[in-house]
Amino acid sequence: MKIRSLSGGRRAALFTAAALCLLPLGAQAQGSYPSKPVRLIVAYPAGGLTDTLARALADGLGKRLGQTLVVENKGGAGGIIGTDQAAKSPPDGYTLLLTIPGPITANLVLYKKLPYDPRTDLRPISDVATARTVLAVNTTVPVRTVSELIQYAKKEPGKLRMGSWGPGTQPHTIQTYMAKTYGVDILHVPYRGEGPMVTDLLAGQINVTVGSVTALQQHFAGGRLRPLAVAGSHRARALPNVPTFAEAGYPDEAYRLTGPITLMAPARTPQPIIDRLGREVSALVKSPEFSQRIEDMGAEPIGNLPAEAESAYKAYLPVVMKLTADTGVTLD
Template sequence: MKNRTLVRGRRAVLITAAALCLQPFGASAEDAYPAKPVRLLVAYPAGGLTDTLARALAEGLGKQLGQTIVVENKGGAGGIIGTDQAVKAAPDGYTLLLTIPGPITSNLALYKKLPYDPRTDLRPISDIATARTVLAVNAAVPARTVAELIDYAKKEPGKLRMGSWGPGTQPHTIQTYMAKKYGVDILHVPYRGEGPMVTDLLAGQVNVTVGSVTALQQHFAGGRLRPLAVTGPRRARSLPDVPTFAEAGYPDDAYRLTGPITLMAPARTPQPIIDRLGREVSALVKSPAFSKRIEDMGAEPVGNTPSEAASAYTAYLPVVLKLTADTGVTLD
């Protein structure tokens, strides 16, 4: 009886092993994923474009994957804290990062030592959208063009206080660039995120910024804020009447650069999971409903593949590093 039991047990093991061998190689990790909720880290507080986009992405992608995606805001240190948490997470697809360019590009030039290297510790899944930013002032500032703003800064040194969503971000870079090129006295005031910065901009605690169209456009119609120019090579779709810096007479490279908001994963995340996420995200972003949702935020949808996002990052990085170095901004 005991021998028969052993034989049956061995047969069961052999049958199970044979069945596993028949499964396509590499399919199991992708087919089983995701088997539990996924964390989506945002390296800034709630209220800004990245957070808004993350929540929309979590909702849409969660439905496609059939699993909950939980957004976690981990702000601080110019995006370093949240990015570092993503880097140190298990590379199993259950911790992802949605980030603006700063933590994975300019921070390499701004800090002598980072706790991570985005070039080797993270890998792109997809560029979700291109963020459009706009130079804007509080309505109390008597400037309606870029030229008038620079003239005001020269005549009233120390009166302009440029808010940013952290050290080394685009507003900080542009503030430093303007101060250096035009010899103007503009104070940089960093915040832990764009949401708190916009609150103080409306209250007049700071009176100028280069902020996301998403966060600022609702305040233009009411007259509390005034847009002067958008960054990038063309006008923003959601602000068609606002000129680019180049159209305003300032074609400098510092004002032409725009960057993507990118979904990333720890570098050693299995390729089947990266591929699955890449397909799902690309399909979601390119769907008419989600594309419109992104455009309504004041951003422009992208939704490229992992390989395309990686190539874009490789091309974009040296441009940002040179621009950052040229402005002279340093943080340590």
């Protein structure tokens, strides 16, 4: 049998191929990622802040990555359906989740058993923006301050119907907190998303909410809704004339809490992909044009990196869980 020796060039080529086979999957994925469209799940229907931001993010990030990002609205069950789908998707970087805090924080308290655990099934890529929320009423409600709203609720039990974009969300938590703290009768009316809730708020089917500045600011300008106070430690940039709850005389922690809208991926997504996405999102969000775009939505840009987003989540989680538990709200 005749044995043929390999040339130097062929030996080098085979050695390179073998070495590539031995590289971790994450390193190989980094070089070719993304090679096809990326799915971006939003766990709520179209029309709310998260959906609006997702579509802007998909456009900007898609251009930076050289691939299309397709937004998919998977609403229902307080964000559980879409979040679960994202958590159980292949960890290859081709399914991402853009979420408000509820599905990855409060739901751990609200539900005895979730089909996913955000602490182990998902990982943060970047906190894209802070969602600013505002207590607002239909102008048929004769109040202009938080104090007047509470007094009205006491004098007219059952007249206030507070809408939320789902059970366990911030409006629901605040409605429950107000009812327990001040002994007022406010009916909670849950919706499948913020879009449908705002439609009914304008029509008078509900008459009060804590909604995103994004969804409500145009109706303040048009005189159909009235802002009373913004949640958080400082005034919202988009509503500089509206006081915080603390400035209105209500410094309770329930009213100070604000949360990020976070881009996440399945937990076992390779680190190189997470790092690439984090860098691209951070650069996009911190660009003057996109930053202004977020502010025009009534939100405030963040654009941190994966390690920073993870650290923020770990610090934020116990605060939200305690606040949720203190309200006594449970959903199963």
